[in-house]
Amino acid sequence: MGDRLxxxxxxIKKKNQILILExxxxxxxxxxxxxIAKMTKMSPASVGRIVNTLIETGLxxxxxxxxxxxxxxxxxxxxxxxxxxxxxxxxxxxxIKAAIVDLDGRIITEAEKKADxxxxxxxxxxxxxxxxxxxxxxxxxxxxxxxxxxxxxIPGIIxxxxxxxxxxxxxxxxxxxxxxxIEDKLPLPVVLxxxxxxKALGESSYWPKSDETKTVLVSVxxxxxxxxxxxxxxxxxxxxxxxxxxxxxxxxxxxLCECGxxxxxxxxxxxxxxxxxxxxxxxxxxxEDIFEAMRNGETWAYNIIERACTYIAVTINNVxxxxxxxxxxxxxxxxxxxxxxxxxxxAKMKDFxxxxxxxxxxxxxxxxxxxxxRIGAAKLVLQQRLKQGLPLD
Amino acid sequence: MGDRLxxxxxxIKKKNQILILExxxxxxxxxxxxxIAKMTKMSPASVGRIVNTLIETGLxxxxxxxxxxxxxxxxxxxxxxxxxxxxxxxxxxxxIKAAIVDLDGRIITEAEKKADxxxxxxxxxxxxxxxxxxxxxxxxxxxxxxxxxxxxxIPGIIxxxxxxxxxxxxxxxxxxxxxxxIEDKLPLPVVLxxxxxxKALGESSYWPKSDETKTVLVSVxxxxxxxxxxxxxxxxxxxxxxxxxxxxxxxxxxxLCECGxxxxxxxxxxxxxxxxxxxxxxxxxxxEDIFEAMRNGETWAYNIIERACTYIAVTINNVxxxxxxxxxxxxxxxxxxxxxxxxxxxAKMKDFxxxxxxxxxxxxxxxxxxxxxRIGAAKLVLQQRLKQGLPLD
Numbered sequence: 001m002g003d004r005l006x007x008x009x010x011x012i013k014k015k016n017q018i019l020i021l022e023x024x025x026x027x028x029x030x031x032x033x034x035x036i037a038k039m040t041k042m043s044p045a046s047v048g049r050i051v052n053t054l055i056e057t058g059l060x061x062x063x064x065x066x067x068x069x070x071x072x073x074x075x076x077x078x079x080x081x082x083x084x085x086x087x088x089x090x091x092x093x094x095x096i097k098a099a100i101v102d103l104d105g106r107i108i109t110e111a112e113k114k115a116d117x118x119x120x121x122x123x124x125x126x127x128x129x130x131x132x133x134x135x136x137x138x139x140x141x142x143x144x145x146x147x148x149x150x151x152x153x154i155p156g157i158i159x160x161x162x163x164x165x166x167x168x169x170x171x172x173x174x175x176x177x178x179x180x181x182i183e184d185k186l187p188l189p190v191v192l193x194x195x196x197x198x199k200a201l202g203e204s205s206y207w208p209k210s211d212e213t214k215t216v217l218v219s220v221x222x223x224x225x226x227x228x229x230x231x232x233x234x235x236x237x238x239x240x241x242x243x244x245x246x247x248x249x250x251x252x253x254x255x256l257c258e259c260g261x262x263x264x265x266x267x268x269x270x271x272x273x274x275x276x277x278x279x280x281x282x283x284x285x286x287x288e289d290i291f292e293a294m295r296n297g298e299t300w301a302y303n304i305i306e307r308a309c310t311y312i313a314v315t316i317n318n319v320x321x322x323x324x325x326x327x328x329x330x331x332x333x334x335x336x337x338x339x340x341x342x343x344x345x346x347a348k349m350k351d352f353x354x355x356x357x358x359x360x361x362x363x364x365x366x367x368x369x370x371x372x373x374r375i376g377a378a379k380l381v382l383q384q385r386l387k388q389g390l391p392l393d
Numbered sequence: 394m395g396d397r398l399x400x401x402x403x404x405i406k407k408k409n410q411i412l413i414l415e416x417x418x419x420x421x422x423x424x425x426x427x428x429i430a431k432m433t434k435m436s437p438a439s440v441g442r443i444v445n446t447l448i449e450t451g452l453x454x455x456x457x458x459x460x461x462x463x464x465x466x467x468x469x470x471x472x473x474x475x476x477x478x479x480x481x482x483x484x485x486x487x488x489i490k491a492a493i494v495d496l497d498g499r500i501i502t503e504a505e506k507k508a509d510x511x512x513x514x515x516x517x518x519x520x521x522x523x524x525x526x527x528x529x530x531x532x533x534x535x536x537x538x539x540x541x542x543x544x545x546x547i548p549g550i551i552x553x554x555x556x557x558x559x560x561x562x563x564x565x566x567x568x569x570x571x572x573x574x575i576e577d578k579l580p581l582p583v584v585l586x587x588x589x590x591x592k593a594l595g596e597s598s599y600w601p602k603s604d605e606t607k608t609v610l611v612s613v614x615x616x617x618x619x620x621x622x623x624x625x626x627x628x629x630x631x632x633x634x635x636x637x638x639x640x641x642x643x644x645x646x647x648x649l650c651e652c653g654x655x656x657x658x659x660x661x662x663x664x665x666x667x668x669x670x671x672x673x674x675x676x677x678x679x680x681e682d683i684f685e686a687m688r689n690g691e692t693w694a695y696n697i698i699e700r701a702c703t704y705i706a707v708t709i710n711n712v713x714x715x716x717x718x719x720x721x722x723x724x725x726x727x728x729x730x731x732x733x734x735x736x737x738x739x740a741k742m743k744d745f746x747x748x749x750x751x752x753x754x755x756x757x758x759x760x761x762x763x764x765x766x767r768i769g770a771a772k773l774v775l776q777q778r779l780k781q782g783l784p785l786d
Contacts, residue, residue: 352645355652
């Protein structure tokens, strides 16, 4: 009982802190301690205590403005925008990208570094991330410890609680305590998560009422995966591998997958699988070449793209049957780099979506494009820090 | 902001009420108002106010016992077990079953009524439910308004907010405001939900730490479906049709489904689909006959059962890839009435479960058997009433 009780007390305390921070954020420079007490029906003493904590941690500050109404003049409060900046980072095989992101999910400034064949070395990647962050902070003249934290999206299976990369096939990492490599060098907390999960968080936050809706991101490109954001929260499952649909079975008698099983979804729609098929016909090195052949009227190319779109429509149906989302965001190179595929998939969907689900969700493309992982990673670190409860150390 | 704020205040108030009720429940007859104030660090006045509300609503009462420690003697509090009883009901095509269920999910007493071909008529079903409930309450000598509420599990697509059956293929109902048919006649709130969803809630609550785990129920029989219970809460999706995997696509070139699409999961594993296949060989009227033929060494029968088990294993893999649960409960007539199928499915799973998921979940059979829908429905109504916040009217 003791633990549960403590948990509940902490929960209420944090809820109150976040509530007051949100009130100030939304009524920037137009609200006083007394106004907050009135709005929240909390005691003036409690509001005063929480406001002081927020000021001490640098999240808000008092303004020069005073209330102009009757009675004693009161000092207005405002968010210290500089203190509500987070750093979002995206790591993939080829490039490391970092950005300073504000509370509203806008990129303030950004920088990137090519991986130069060193993506396999976690220490090198970490030191490049550190360089990028220092460079961004210097450029903005913000002291490092003023940032809320660093969010990093990485392809693979991630344990966000320990900051560990359990396995990343793309980076060829296994059991790397990557967050601590950066935390050891920078005075900032690091939150690590799977790239698609933070991407989904970023994309979902683009839409209004994102904390009341269920958004599923489906990505098709070098890999295939999905992620559910359930009312503003990433759905992780028991081991943070929910949504790893690349090895869901779409045909138990189907083609053999690299994992050794038959009929895995990824054997039908990833770049590699399309290229393997194309090479049955003639040597092809890039997916783009298949698209070009299709545009030139070559049947084999059309057949490959057409089947991939069929399986993407199947994937959407299966994701809809399990998650029943309000919105699906279809993304990844196969969709984003080839403008015709989105409409092909949409047309195929009518063959596979079960009638009671039709009209229950919107299908759209990425709105944040290549910024989405960094924006989502920054959102995540902000979300996590607020959940841990202020003060931010 | 106003709405959000009010929402948060209400939330905290309800949390406190539930917290105090739980404390009393767990320290039955051994705890006083002062003890609760000490444990929760809430003011004695707030605790007193909440305790009095709980007493007024009949959920707890004062005992004769007094604290024996030093200082002023204090009255101890206890849960009024009779006030924490709910009624759980299961409706299907053939039978209506009702039970009085206590706070711990135990059935106190039960009764049932055959549907006698009247399952298609919501009014008749409602009046039979009302008769059953009156009969149960009379038998236990509990006044109706002492129950927390009535939970009902029904096959089909249900809107639990409005108590409406959107569509039930099994009962042949469409847009029936079923909850109100009962609420009009009985002084109790009615919570309606999909039978598999409440079954999942019931089954998951059997296991320890159910409010920290993710449990997926997969049911195979006359239909096929799944339901996720995420840390004690039913995952509903946007329209309460999450988990309706009967029309997920397991083979885009597969057999035509009654819904008009190709390769729906249900075309491979429901009773009807097995019978249709069997009838290619010889007239067969019951799934049991296929099992008997298999036991007699007939190859066609083995092939039918074997393929069904393959597709169930595929289904488990696909559910695991999306939901990443800690536990899967495999249920439904195909599993429960035929003891060999569970082990066949388990053996097949090694062909389909992707390696990173192996060992991440337990697979088990139903623990509550035919009681699970009623126990789950009773749990749901209790959960909902607590969430709406005490007082319970």
